[in-house]
Amino acid sequence: MTGRPEVECLDGGTLSFTLAGAIGEAARLIVIDATELLAPPGIVRVFEDADMDRFLGGNRKRSVHDVGLLDLLAVACLGQLPVRRALIGIQPAVLDWDGAPSPAVAAAIPQACAIAKSLIGRWTA
Numbered sequence: 867m868t869g870r871p872e873v874e875c876l877d878g879g880t881l882s883f884t885l886a887g888a889i890g891e892a893a894r895l896i897v898i899d900a901t902e903l904l905a906p907p908g909i910v911r912v913f914e915d916a917d918m919d920r921f922l923g924g925n926r927k928r929s930v931h932d933v934g935l936l937d938l939l940a941v942a943c944l945g946q947l948p949v950r951r952a953l954i955g956i957q958p959a960v961l962d963w964d965g966a967p968s969p970a971v972a973a974a975i976p977q978a979c980a981i982a983k984s985l986i987g988r989w990t991a
Contacts, residue, residue, distance in 0.1 A: 893948055896952050897954070907968055909956070910974050914951070
C-alpha cells in the first residue's frame with residue numbers, strides 16, 4: 867500500500883513474463899531489486915532512464931529471475947519503454963534462492979524505499 871492512488875506496487879519475485887502487461891502499460895516504472903553492483907553488501911545505487919538502459923544492457927549477469935529485467939522490458943514494451951524508469955539496485959551479500967535478505971540488505975531497504983518515494987514525488991510533481 868503506497869497511500870498514493872497513482873502508484874501500483876507489484877511483487878515481481880520470479881514471475882517473469884506475467885509482469886509484461888503491467889510494465890507495458892506503465893508510463894513510469896521503478897524496479898527495486900538485488901543488483902550486482904561490484905560493491906559491498908547493502909550499497910544502494912539508482913539508475914534512471916537512459917542510465918538504467920545502459921546499465922541493464924551492459925550487465926547481463928547471473929540472476930535468480932526466470933527472465934532478466936532487460937528482456938522483460940523488451941517484451942513488455944516492444945520498443946516503447948516507460949517514459950520515466952529507474953532501477954534502484956541493492957548489492958546483495960549472496961545471490962541465491964534464499965528469500966530472506968542478509969542483514970546488510972535488510973538495513974538498505976528503507977533507503978531504497980526513500981529513493982523510490984523521492985522519484986515518485988519528482989515524477990508526479
